Amino acid sequence: MRPFTDMTRAAQLPQRSVIPVNTIGRLSLYRRLLSDQLATGARQVFSHQLAALAVTTAPQVRRDLMTIGFSGSPRRGYAIADLVTAIDDVLVRSVETAVALVGVGNLGRPVLAYYANRQPIRFAAAFDRAPEKTGRVLHGCRCYASDQMTEVVAREQIHVGVIAVPAAEAQAVCDQLVLAGVKGILNFAPVRLRVPAGLHVENVDLMMALDRVAYFAHEHR
Amino acid sequence: MRPFTDMTRAAQLPQRSVIPVNTIGRLSLYRRLLSDQLATGARQVFSHQLAALAVTTAPQVRRDLMTIGFSGSPRRGYAIADLVTAIDDVLVRSVETAVALVGVGNLGRPVLAYYANRQPIRFAAAFDRAPEKTGRVLHGCRCYASDQMTEVVAREQIHVGVIAVPAAEAQAVCDQLVLAGVKGILNFAPVRLRVPAGLHVENVDLMMALDRVAYFAHEHR
DNA sequence: GATTATCTGTGAGATGTCTCACAGCATGAG
DNA sequence: CTCATGCTGTGAGACATCTCACAGATAATC
Numbered sequence: 001m002r003p004f005t006d007m008t009r010a011a012q013l014p015q016r017s018v019i020p021v022n023t024i025g026r027l028s029l030y031r032r033l034l035s036d037q038l039a040t041g042a043r044q045v046f047s048h049q050l051a052a053l054a055v056t057t058a059p060q061v062r063r064d065l066m067t068i069g070f071s072g073s074p075r076r077g078y079a080i081a082d083l084v085t086a087i088d089d090v091l092v093r094s095v096e097t098a099v100a101l102v103g104v105g106n107l108g109r110p111v112l113a114y115y116a117n118r119q120p121i122r123f124a125a126a127f128d129r130a131p132e133k134t135g136r137v138l139h140g141c142r143c144y145a146s147d148q149m150t151e152v153v154a155r156e157q158i159h160v161g162v163i164a165v166p167a168a169e170a171q172a173v174c175d176q177l178v179l180a181g182v183k184g185i186l187n188f189a190p191v192r193l194r195v196p197a198g199l200h201v202e203n204v205d206l207m208m209a210l211d212r213v214a215y216f217a218h219e220h221r
Numbered sequence: 222m223r224p225f226t227d228m229t230r231a232a233q234l235p236q237r238s239v240i241p242v243n244t245i246g247r248l249s250l251y252r253r254l255l256s257d258q259l260a261t262g263a264r265q266v267f268s269h270q271l272a273a274l275a276v277t278t279a280p281q282v283r284r285d286l287m288t289i290g291f292s293g294s295p296r297r298g299y300a301i302a303d304l305v306t307a308i309d310d311v312l313v314r315s316v317e318t319a320v321a322l323v324g325v326g327n328l329g330r331p332v333l334a335y336y337a338n339r340q341p342i343r344f345a346a347a348f349d350r351a352p353e354k355t356g357r358v359l360h361g362c363r364c365y366a367s368d369q370m371t372e373v374v375a376r377e378q379i380h381v382g383v384i385a386v387p388a389a390e391a392q393a394v395c396d397q398l399v400l401a402g403v404k405g406i407l408n409f410a411p412v413r414l415r416v417p418a419g420l421h422v423e424n425v426d427l428m429m430a431l432d433r434v435a436y437f438a439h440e441h442r
Numbered sequence: 443g444a445t446t447a448t449c450t451g452t453g454a455g456a457t458g459t460c461t462c463a464c465a466g467c468a469t470g471a472g
Numbered sequence: 473c474t475c476a477t478g479c480t481g482t483g484a485g486a487c488a489t490c491t492c493a494c495a496g497a498t499a500a501t502c
Contacts (some may be wrong), residue, residue, distance in 0.1 A: 020459070021433065028432035032411060046479070055413035058479095059461060066481060074479045075469045092435045099431075110331040114427055121431055159438045160431075184438030186430055190253060192276035200437030202430050206335055209407055209423050210320075210342055210381075211249035212242065214313045216421030217380045217405030241489070267449070279449095280491060287451060295449045296499045443502100450497080461486070472475080 023064050024091065029054050030064070031087045034080050046077040098124040098158045100182070102173050103165035104133055104143055107188055111164055112139050124156040129169075146176070153180035162186045163193075244285050245312065250275050251285070252308045255301050267298040319345040319379045321403070323394050324386035325354055325364055328409055332385055333360050345377040350390075367397070374401035383407045384414075 033053045037045060047065075048058040065071075065078065070086045072078035088094045097120060101108055104126050115121055116139035123141040128134070133143045144152050152158070161177035163170055163185060170189035177185060184200045187193055190208075193201050254274045258266060268286075269279040286292075286299065291307045293299035309315045318341060322329055325347050336342055337360035344362040349355070354364045365373055373379070382398035384391055384406060391410035398406060405421045408414055411429075414422050 019436075022459075024433050024436050025426075025429045028429040029411075029413065029426070032428070048479090053413075055415055057461075059463095059482095062480065063460080063482085072480055073469085074467055074481095075477075077479070090436070091432045092439045093432070097435045097438070106331060106334055110327060111427070113327055115431065118428070121435070160434050182438075184434040186434045190250075192250065192274075194276055200434060200440075202434045202437075204425060204427070204430055205246075205250070206332070206425070207253070207339070208246050208249040209425055210336065211312045211314070212245050213381050213405040213407045213421060213423045214318045214342070215240075215245050215311070217318070217403075218313045218316075219421075243489075269449090278491075280452095280493095283450065284452085284490080293450055294499085295451095295497050296447080298449070446501080447499095448497100449499100451495090453494095454492090456491070457489080459486105459488080462484090464483100465481090467480085468477105469479100470475105470477085472473100 019067055019090070023067055026054065026056065026060075026064055027068065027087050028091060030061075031084055031091070031093070034084050034087075038080050038084065043080055044077045045080050045083075047072070049077075093120050096120045096122050097160060098122050098156050099160045099162060100124060100149075100153060100156075100158045100177070101126040101141065101162045101164060102128075102146075102149075102177065103163065103169075104128040104130075104138065105164065108162075108164035109138065111162065111188065112141060116140065124158055125152045127152075146173075149176055150180045153177075153182060158182060160184045160186065162188070164188045167191045240288055240311070244288055247275065247277065247281075247285055248289065248308050248312060251282070252305055252312070252314070255305050255308075259301050259305065264301055265298045266301050266304075268293070270298075314341050317341045317343050318381060319343050319377050320381045320383060321345060321370075321374060321377075321379045321398070322347040322362065322383045322385060323349075323367075323370075323398065324384065324390075325349040325351075325359065326385065329383075329385035330359065332383065332409065333362060337361065345379055346373045348373075367394075370397055371401045374398075374403060379403060381405045381407065383409070385409045388412045 030050060033050065034045065047061040051058045051061045068086060068090045070083060099121055101112055101123055112123060112126065115123060126138065126141050126143045127146050127149055128143055129146055131145065134145045136143045159182065161182040163173055165173050167189050170187065170191050171193060174185060174193045174195065178195060178199065185193065185195065186202050186204065188204050190205055192203065195201055251271060254271065255266065268282040272279045272282045289307060289311045291304060320342055322333055322344055333344060333347065336344060347359065347362050347364045348367050348370055349364055350367055352366065355366045357364045380403065382403040384394055386394050388410050391408065391412050392414060395406060395414045395416065399416055399420065406414065406416065408422055408424050411426055416422055
């Protein structure tokens with residue numbers, strides 16, 4: 001008889017993030033809304049006010065803030081400035097995140113323009129197959145040849161890759177990024193990427209988004 | 222005693238879509254993958270093959286196809302051509318959907334370029350506040366002044382609005398679209414829109430997407 | 443025609459997420 | 473200081489979604 005035979009479950013690996021994905025998304029939204037509120041001079045906010053801004057429910061807001069261990073005060077609500085700081089700590093917004101863009105085409109350029117200079121995200125490098133783009137600088141971001149990826153990702157300590165290449169090339173680019181040591185991927189290509197377990201891929205699928213809207217638009221007539 | 226008193230539940234309103242949102246999204250993905258397969262000459266597909274392409278599980282695929290009432294055959298799998306047609310029927314891809322873009326700026330233009338000429342989506346009109354854009358035609362899509370929205374949406378039978386304006390203007394544009402009679406909205410602005418119950422809003426939030434990737438990238442080191 | 447392999451269809455259970463209701467407490471008023 | 477107010481923190485339950493395992497079925501083989 002082997003040892004540990006009667007362990008019905010192996011000890012749970014702690015890797016599974018304590019914070020649900022959806023909660024992370026809402027925190028990102030809360031942070032933006034709260035920054036706006038700060039700018040208008042507000043200092044405290046109630047869960048039902050934040051819920052109204054984020055178009056969700058007050059218990060949902062309280063549950064989310066509870067999840068990140070942030071406390072408010074009865075009758076006074078939550079201190080906005082402290083809350084923004086707390087959310088910044090959870091999302092990685094208190095340290096700079098270096099990002100690499102792959103694919104400087106019709107999709108990649110506007111993506112770069114959108115994210116350019118949004119602290120604490122820094123686009124440290126771009127890559128493109130087309131040799132004539134190598135060496136050019138867009139929005140403060142230098143373009144390299146694809147075969148320099150491993151070297152540049154290591155040098156610039158890039159943690160995140162953004163894929164904006166045609167569907168047919170996306171998996172190859174993804175493999176290259178993973179090999180280079182990237183820890184997360186934002187994928188604009190309309191395919192699903194195969195990655196090692198634990199590595200996070202966030203898909204932005206414009207075709208799927210429109211298909212969903214169209215479906216529900218024709219549902220509710 | 223009133224008749225039917227002992228009905229424990231009132232007849233369910235059929236409004237709640239039988240098909241889960243996530244399933245709709247996966248169907249959109251399946252359809253694309255299957256089209257590619259057709260092009261390579263494949264005629265039949267097994268659930269585990271489609272699952273591999275979509276990076277999900279075989280039971281998930283079978284459950285999704287069961288949800289739309291599509292049947293395969295043991296030992297032969299699913300007929301690809303028929304399946305594409307069945308998915309096209311569920312998603313609204315068997316009828317043309319007229320769409321309006323609001324905001325022909327740095328975000329709106331690439332969005333228009335991306336979706337241009339993708340059947341069965343037709344961008345029937347674009348709107349922009351800037352008067353100098355009125356009358357111009359981009360990717361076969363004519364630009365109108367914002368105050369013509371109600372008229373044009375009715376004339377072109379537009380069902381879906383795409384919002385690509387700055388955050389501060391998004392809610393006003395949304396209200397205008399809803400008033401004009403749009404049934405679904407695809408929102409690229411980094412805010413949550415308040416809409417009448419039942420009307421579907423699909424958010425594409427690029428900032429949130431990057432925040433989520435950054436969070437998980439720093440989790441799994 | 444009988445047999446076998448293997449794939450589908452699906453009930454039932456596991457999992458994850460959201461909702462509700464209310465106890466507890468900090469604050470402001472008297 | 474004491475009380476009343478109304479907001480937070482959270483357990484427990486509702487709900488939705490995914491996973492698993494296997495019964496059933498069909499095509500290929502002999």
